[in-house]
Amino acid sequence: MLQFYIIYVILFISSACFLIKWFFSSSSSHKILPPSPPKLPIFGNIHQLGMHPHLSLHSLAQRHGPLMLLHFGRVPVLIISCANAARKITKTYDLIFSNRPKSMIKYKLFYDGKDVAFAPYGEYWRKIRSLCVLQLLSNFRVQSFKTVREEEISLFMKKIESYASLTIPVNLSEMFSLFTNDVVCRAAFGRKYSEGEGGRKFKELFGELGQLLGGFYIGDFIPWLRWVNYFSGIDAKANKVAKEFDEFLDKVVEEHLHGQEREIKNHGSQEGKDFVDVLLEVQKDNKDDFSFDIVTIKALILDVFAGGTDTTYTLMEWAMAELLRHPRVMKELQNEVRRIANGKQNVKEEDLDKMHYLKAVLKETLRLHPPLPLSVPRESTQDVKIMGYNISAGTTVITNVWAIGRDPTSWDKPHDFSPERFLNNSIDFKGHDFQLIPFGAGRRGCPGTLFAMATNEIVLANLVHRFDWSLPVGTKPEDLDMTECTGITAHRMIPLRVVATPTFQ
Ligand code: HEM
Incomplete structure (x- = not known):
């Protein structure tokens, strides 16, 4: 009492x-500040976020404009909802907006910000970011996992065939999640962790990490309310998840350090090296005077999991859902893929370059369903004037990627699913076209784009090549539920259940 x-x-x-x-x-x-909706004392605009913050922020922006200043507690938060403002943040003033706001829970989970995603902007971040870009996620490295992708796709197709032979609907959402996890595990650790008791635990732990990352922590915005995290049990949960991941990653690194056999097997070749192998090797060579310890290695691997699994499988889910809702687009895509596969049972990665419609379908899915509808927050490090408004140092910036993708000033009939809009132009998601930035842009843009898209393209091509797809009896395409769930990654709320009919018997 x-x-x-x-x-x-x-x-x-x-x-x-x-x-x-x-x-x-x-x-x-x-100062001339951007327009703001009215706010409550102490809490500011937190109460206006709702269960789907990208939707609430979009409707606020429609009333107050594409550059809007909110307050979460005492923290000023700039919400960006148009391509032009996104360009200012990630191109014109990219350097000023390259910091990440500090979050207590994320720091607990990610080794006090020793990972790439949450590290403050500075020398350490520059070094580990270049490790990530040049060593782990380069084109060369992504290509080196071609066999991993092919083997996993072959298993995936066999699983679907077994359901198809029993005429049972396939839970594609679940299968996409398992598949992505397996691919990322093999790339990161050289082996899978999806089977048996260990697999179940790993999945559970991963689910808890996702939940914690998707949470909103009042103490990050109102420091004197930090005790809420303690009393609500969030601190304890974050400590537990951080400890269990750390123990798991310690074991993985230990196994690699003592994996003499694997080294002999590889004969020093880069083929077949996983991320832990690569990082341990760079650490040992210490070529560019950047020495880092095991903690950095574990933090980087954790980033790959947190940033690379959920996002990738969400894109697969929405792409298939949109294709099922639009039989004309599905047919068009199948015609392209089957023509280029030219009678082969499997689509190969070499075939993908010619599949322009496939790429357009994925771009259109990313436009309407960006896996991270609100980009990872940034923070300004200096006062700056943007589009006539003063933005102070220390302002958090959130880009509403979802709203930008549906902005009628950038897109014709923005709510229609129409891959054709990408066929006769060069608009891409690589961070140069600010109306389509599902991977962010600029210095802190996503380094995993190549890795993610290599996986997504080959999966989608094989799925539509190897099977014809329909919804379970009684569900019409236009009735397919497209509700998003809550959390940092916008999955489908209801798993995608579909019926597959093999085209090769
Ligand atoms: C469809 C899949 C993916 C999407 C939509 C996505 C999206 C994003 C976005 C929006 C950001 C923030 C960008 C910014 O601040 O401008 C980001 C950052 C990041 N992503 Fe991804 N990502 C995906 C896949 C991946 C994969 C496969 C990996 C690694 C294997 C990865 C690793 C990272 C990392 C480490 C960062 C932090 C970069 C930094 O702060 O310097 N992502 N991603």
Whole structure:
């Protein structure tokens, strides 16, 4: 009882101090600030986020404009909802907006920001980012996992065939998730962790990590409410997940350090090396005077999992869902893929370059269903003026990628699923066309784009080549539920269940 009494008194005093400070600071400012919706004292606009923040922020932006200033607690948060403003943040003033805001829970999970995604902008981040870009996720490295992708696709197709022979609908969402996990595990660790008791635990742990990453932590925005994380059990959960991942990664690194046999097998060739092999080798060589320890290796591997699995399989889910809702597009895609495969049972990666419609289908899916509808937040490190508005140092910036993808000033009939819009132009998702930035752009843009798209393209091509697809009896294409679930990655709320008919018997 006494404990609660003390908490109430602290809350009351802190609120009073906050209100006084807030009143004086807002009346003394002469800056031109972006439009803001009305806010509550202390909490600011937090209450307006809702279960699907990208949707709530989109409707707020329609009233207040594509550059809108909110407050989450005491933190100013700039919401970007148009291509032009996104260009300013990730190109014109990219350097100023290359920091990431600090988050207590993310720091707990990611080794105090020793990973790439949450590290503050600076020398350390530059070094590990270049490790990631040049060593782990380069074109060369992505190509080196071609056999991994081919083997996993072959297993995936066999599983679907076994369902098809029983005429049972396939839970494609679940299968995409398992497939992506297996591919990323093999690329990162050289082996899978999806089978048996260990596999179940790994999946569970991974689910908990995803939940924690998708949470909203009031203490990040109102520091004196940090105790909420403690009392709600979030701190304890984050500590547990961080500890279990750390133990798991320790074991993986240990296995690699003592994996003499594997080294002999590889004969020093780059083929067949997984991410842990590569990182241990770079650490040993210490070529460019950047020494890093095992903690950095574990943090980088964790990033690959957190950034690379859920996002990749979400794109597969939505692409198939849209194809099922649009039989004309499915037919067009099957015609292209089957013509280029030219009677072969499997589509090969070499065939993909010629599949322009396939690429257009994936771009259109990324436009309408960006796996991260709100990009990973950035933070400004200097005062700057953007589109006539003053933005202070220390402002968090959130880009509403979902809203940009549906902005009628950038896209004709923005709500239609029409891959044709990408056929006669060079618009791409690589971070130069700001109306399509599902992978972000600029210095902190996603380094895993090649890895993700290599996987997505080959999976989709084989799925539509090897099978004809239909919805379970009684579901019409236009009735397919397209609701998104909550969380950082916008999965389908209802798993995608479909019937597959093999085209090769
Ligand atoms: C469809 C799949 C993916 C999507 C939609 C996606 C999207 C994104 C976005 C929006 C960002 C933030 C960009 C910014 O701040 O401008 C990001 C960052 C990042 N992504 Fe991805 N990503 C995907 C796949 C991957 C994969 C496969 C990996 C690794 C194997 C990966 C690793 C990372 C990392 C490490 C960062 C942080 C970069 C930094 O802060 O410097 N992502 N991703």
